[in-house]
Structures are given as C-alpha cells and as structure tokens.
Amino acid sequence: MTFDPASVLPAELLTRIRSRAVEVDARNVFPEADLADLREVGYLGALVPVDRGGLGLSLADVSLLQQRLAEAAPATALAVNMHLVWTGVAKVLQDRGIDDLRFVQEEAAVGEVFAFGISEAGNDLVLFGSDTQAAPQADGSYAFTGTKIFTSLGPVWTRLGLHGLDTTSPDAPQMVYAFIERDDRVITRDDWDTLGMRGTQSRTTELHGAVAPAARVVRRVAPGPNPDPIVFGIFSVFEVLLASVYTGIARRALDLAVATAQRRTSKKTGKAYSQDPDIRWRIAEMALAYDALPPQLAALCRDIDERADHGARWFSLLSGIKHRATAMAKRVVDEAMLVAGGSSYFAANELSRLYRDVLAGAFHPSDPESAHATVASAWLGPLDA
Template structure:
C-alpha cells in the first residue's frame, strides 16, 4: 500500500469545510460551487497532471486515495469531480503510451478549466462502443455534434465537454469520434436533476444542437464496437477505479459513523455502551471486513494502470469487477451502519440517511451488475455461442 500522505493535498480543514456544506447542498439540490472553488484553488483539478505542466504529478493510485477521502466528506462533490479527473487521467494514460492527443486537457486543468464527461445516452447500452449522437465532419477537420447526453455531471459549471458521436459519412466504415466541445449556445443544459441521492453532482441532461468541436479538439477516431484503442482502455480503466474509490469513501464514512454511534450509545436494558453488545460488535466487524478488502484491490489495480501492467484480455473483467465489488460492499456497509445507528438514521437530517441515498447510485454507473457479470463470464467462459 502507498505511503502517500493525502492530507498534504486535501488538508483536514478543507475537508471539514466541504463536509459542513454537504447536507445543505443535498437539501437544496444545488451544485457545490464553494467546494469546486476551494478545490480548484488547492490545485485539486490538476492532481493527475504532470509537474512539468504545473500539476501535482500524482498517479492514479494516489488520486484514488484522495477521492476516497473526499467522498467520506461529500460523496456528491467527489463523484462530480471524478468526471473531470477521468479526463485528466485518460490524458495521462495516453501520454504514458506515447499519445499526446490530450495535452490540452492537462494544460486546461492547470488553468482552471472544468472537463465534463458526455458519454452516457438514454437506452444506449453500448456505452463506449456506440453512440446515438451524430457527428458531422467539417472541411477543416472539426465536427458538429447533435444528440442528447444524460447524466452529465458538473452540469452547471463545466467549460469543456468530452464526448463521442458517430460519423456515418462512409456507411461502410462508420467512425466513433471522440472530441471536446466548449459551452456555447449550441449546448443546452436542462435543469432536470432531481434525484434520490448524489444530488450535488447536478448530472443534468445535455442537448447538443450542432455543437462544434474544432479540429484541434477532435482527439480520436475509432471503429464502433469493442476496440483496443487506448482511449477506450483509458476511459474505462480510470472511470472504474475512481468510481470504486468514491463508493469506498462512502463505506469508510459509514463505518466511522457506526463506530462513533456504538461508542456513545448506552443500552437502557444493560446500562452498557452498545460497543459491548455482541450483536453490534459482529455488525461492525462485518463492515470492517468488507471495507478492508476494498483498499488493496483499488491500490493494486490503479498501480497496474500507472505502471502499464499487461492483464491482456482480463483487463475489462478486472476493472468491472473492481467497481462492482466496491459498490456492493459499500451498500452492504451502509445498510449495516443504519442498523447500528437505529431509528434515528431514518430521518433525513441524519448523515447516514444521506449516505444511504447516495450509495444507491453506484448500481447505475457502468459497469452495472448485468454488464459486470457478462464481462467476467465472457473472460472465464468465452463468448456466448450463437
């Protein structure tokens, strides 16, 4: 495990200020503007950018630790920032492999730009392997994008939207175009984010109405379908590791709250603290056993990405499995924490109540449970025979 000290990047006082705002952000269903401002001032948007460009020069393994820490204070803030960090992480994955296509992302992150993630589309279970958004080429090499993206985190504040769309100019050889568009009148962000949990992410629906990516912001052209292109690996790997990190951070906070509650609640029946109750002790032990297993998994796989390890055909199974296990374990841990805390945790004023709502979102991110199981089954059994 890493000896990296996350408090040097995300100090305790900053974390506590972010924590103090989380309940109001959730209740008011708004974006945590203050959190973003403080994180930007602290250089957090550039933690994955090399020092040569003015960033912190951290690897994915260190970023994963930081995101766990941030999520323990404000899960929605951490999840929103995740989407920006995905693009800076992809930039580094590509750069490590000799591809400099996303240098502008690294430089932009240092300059305070906020990069959002515009991949998800309603009903499109192909995700990275296809798109219902049309990409129309320009003579100068740019593209116009028309379509609708969903779950666009950072909806009110992003400055650049990384997305994909399908160019069918040659119907015999369609191409998926990965590019970045700025926020202009050709991009409409709906104010439609009113959800059960993760309310602060403001992951609003984004309508693209001929939004233009200039030629120097068109970064990759790849064939639809499963593809070995580094951008596909980069997006999937960084996305899954950072998602696992956020939900692991939620699990840690729930565990801490359960321990705190057990230490301070006293049984009327026995006169002893709940921490002496064998059933409570068993529940907290179960929570800790599940939580402890997540940390080395995240660290090991993140380091493999940083070190360019070769897992071959097993990469996607291991990445989707990591995210799936982290989310399932986090939900189990929050469930147990609610039982330890008792009926008071059912009130909306309880932090555990918010964590319970936030952790549910994990099941809906790629890879969802069905996709994760299909990917792992294919890795072990081969594809389904027709």
C-alpha cells in the same frame, strides 16, 4: 515515499466541505464553494504532470484522495470524478507515448472544468456505440447532434469530452471522440432532481450541432469492442475512480457506525452498544467487507500507472472492482443504518444522506449485469453464436 492524502486535502478543508454537504443536498444545488476550494489547492490538476502545471500525482494517489473526499461529501467527490477521468485518460495516453490530450492537461491545470459526455438514454453499448450524430465538416471539425444524460458538473463545466457516431465519411461508421466548449448550440437542462447525489448536478445536455474544432477531435475508432488506448483509458480511469468514491462512502458509514456504537448505551444492560455481541458482529461484517477494497484499488491503480499487461482480463478486472465497491458500499451503509437505529432514518442524520447517495452506484457503468457478463466471458469464454 508514501503519499499522504492530507497533504492535498487537509482536515480543515474536509471539515468545511463536509459542513456544506447538508445544504447542498437539501437545496439541490452544485457545491460551488467546494469546487473553488478544490481549484485553489490544485485538485483539478492532480493527475497533470508538474511540468504542465499540475500536482504530478499517480492514479493510485488520486484514488486515495477521492476516497478521502467522498468521506466528507460524496456528491462533490463524484462530480469532480468526471473531470479527473479526462485528466486521467490524458495521463494514461501520455504514459503510453500518446500526447493527443496535452491540451486537457494544460487547461485543467489552469482551472478549466472538463465534464464527461458519454452516457445516453437506452445506449447499453456505452463506449462501443452512440446515438449522437457526429457530422464531419470540410475543415476537419465535427458537429455533434444528440442528447447526453448524467452530465455531472452540469452548471459549471467549461469543456465537454464526448463521443458520437460518424455515419457519412468514406470509412464510416466511426466513433468520434472530441471536446467542445459551451455555446448556444449546447443546452444544459435544469432537470437534476434525484433521490441522492444531488450535488453532482448531472444534468441532461442537448447538442444541436455543437462543433468540436479539428484540433479537439482526438480519436476516430471503429464501433464495438476496440483495443484503442482511448477506450482503455476511459474505461480504466472511470472504473477505478468510481470505485474509489464508493469505497470512501463505505469508510465514512463504518466510522459513523463505530462512533454510534461507542456512544449509545443500552437501557437493558447499562453497557455501551459497542459491548453488545450482535452489534460487534454487525460492525465486524462491515469492516470485513470494507477492508478488502482499498488494497484492491491500490493494486489495480498501480498496474494502470505502471502499464501492467493483463491482456484480455483488463476489462473483467476493471468492471469487477467497480461492481464490488458499489455493492460493498451499499451493504456497509445498510448495516450502519441498523447499528445507528431509528435516528438514522431522519433526514438530518448524515447516514440518511449516505443511504440515498450510495444507491447511485448501481446505475454507473458497468452495471451488475454488464459486470457479470464481462467476468463470465473472461473465465468461460464468449457465448456460442
């Protein structure tokens, strides 16, 4: 049976969420009311199995939901994306017979909010290295010291999934993946004042010996490219759900452009702009670009859900879809602004906000340089030493 995203995110809920987006952006605050509504419909447990309290949806289903949510409020969708990444990683691991993140599923299902503490300033290794110190303790726990940036859900998270580098154990160096809770060893700076995506409140997080108990230390892997399932799980879910958000932004911009073209009338011809050949060509270009992404996302999500084997091509496929989605979304919003005309330049116009929000796509991993390098290596082989 085909999944209907409206069964989880009905139109009346999206109308409420969209109505708040303007104020959230203008006040530069976290959309608390949106999170409450999403928690009420079980959204935090969307990827959690039914027998663990969740909705039991597939990654392909949640990709559709994130597209739909992003049409209403991109910042809300991008913020909750980071929680969904961890529940998605738990699902990827469980599907492959690894149940190390069962606690993530069970706690998400009862309303705990998981944030994503991976990004670090200047660390282009991303998953393959860390400037955060992970110090092993005698009881098997780890103390993390360092600074994480772009920590979405900054004011509201209750659990932080993060990584750090253990340089002192006998088998060091080792990348350590673990989960911590808030306490006085964690400082969330109030420093999120950005051009767009303001509602994500992706604040800087300082770790001053923040301790992950031994039971919440879920992986120790060698630095660098690594076939460990947690690396694949994070990268795969992060990239497809990120692409889903930006694909949703593009769809909203396209719909707004179509509505504007049908509503506006040319003084010169007396006809609706939807009858103008230049406007029709521009909207057709937008639709041609947008139409390619939803089926690509559906296919790649299905491959992750069904454990398809793309071998060494996985990382080029995943970085590629993120790159295509964010680049496509920016082109579509640019074109929508031109179709709408000068009114779209005013801050009160929804397209003005979408224009600022969509710019964030270039800064998420994989960035354009990394995506091209990954794809080039997949097709041409690695660079000569």
